[in-house]
Amino acid sequence: MGVYIWGDVGRGKSMIMDFFFNHTHNIPKKRSHFHQFMVEFHKSIIKWHSKNDVSQNNAISDVAENIAKNVKVICLDELQVNNIADAMVLQRLFNSLFKKGIFLFITSNFRPEDLFKDSLQRENFLLCIQLINSRLDVFNLNNHIDYRLEKIGNIEKLYYWPLDEELSYYVHLVLSTLLGEHDFSPSTIKVDDNNYITVLKSYGKTAMFSFLELCEIPLGILEYLAVCKNFRTLIITGIPQMKNEDHNEALRFIILIDCIYEHKNKLICTAEVAIDDLYVGTKHKTEFKRTISRLHEMQSSNYLKLT
Incomplete structure (x- = not known):
């Protein structure tokens, strides 16, 4: 069957x-x-x-x-x-x-x-x-080869770390490239017939969120799907290193990255640590391997061609 x-x-x-x-x-x-x-x-x-x-x-x-x-x-x-x-x-x-x-x-x-x-x-x-x-x-299907990482060739620097003064300069360049002379403004997007969420920073098909806005408050897959459907480029700032005590935040982040990946959105991140060091807990260690692999892939030229 x-x-x-x-x-x-x-x-x-x-x-x-x-x-x-x-x-x-x-x-x-x-x-x-x-x-x-x-x-x-x-x-x-x-x-x-x-x-x-x-x-x-x-x-x-x-x-x-x-x-x-x-x-x-x-x-x-x-x-x-x-x-x-x-x-x-x-x-x-x-x-x-x-x-x-x-x-x-x-x-x-x-x-x-x-x-x-x-x-x-x-x-x-x-x-x-x-x-x-x-x-x-x-x-x-365990053959010890990660085909996602094998295909990564010319990687554009879309994941910035650590959170320092130089990072702020790079983010400014990214925003200038995406927005030109325009500024972000608030917008409201529909989740379902009865629910809407406010996006504080958006312009056209680009939106910027803090990690707190997306993962430290009780959002779920419905909200993440709405975000991915309404915007093509997502910027997530201030991603911390997650530990066992960050159980809920880590689980939401896993689901969020799955949604972004499935919808082939372009993702730009600023983070406290490198991708491979984002999760040092044990509870979601297995699931987070997929998140790490996808974050790597989402910077690759092969992925960006699909966005």
Whole structure:
């Protein structure tokens, strides 16, 4: 009923998925980052409950049936389970999709047995792990070559560190190049039908945020998706080195970089330390490897051609 490919960052998992997706013809299909897919799923569940008064089991089955009406193949990139809401529904969602005849192609940095590891109520997630192992062909893609970093050639200096006086001069040059004689001004962007966020510094398709604005306040994937869809060039200033006590900030930063990467936005950063030293904690060490790899790639000429 599908494929589950796991391995370290940059091993070619997404490339294989893209090849499969692009060469699957005459079959209704969908490709999505896992975070975005789950946001859409939870929205559908809320909408279902607003119209029905039945158990959640029926809700998941009905939502899966609606999905199956439109697609027969679903590709989910970068599966990682880091919140209880996803963990509690994933087994029932996948099982319902399988019953509807959906073919799942999943990539992840984690082997199935390590998903949602060391988390509260993990025992309730074990059925999902069993389902993945029994219904999907599981492949490990660790060949010790990071193809993202291999392709980096002529790197433009879009990641500036440390936070010193010379850095301020470089940022001034960057802003002069992007804005010319124009200045930033506040703008408001739509998150969904009921929510909007204020962007304090924006001009055209360029926006500038501090790390505090994006990661130290409780924003989530919906806000990050709205930012990525509304702007093509993002500037993030004052990125600190993150430790174990910065658990929430690190997790938000991981999700933010995933969104920026998926939307192929141009990213300019100022930071306290070099990319490889951004995270010195242990809790999100595995996920942050992908973030580090993507930050490197996002400075490369190959990536910039896509922005």
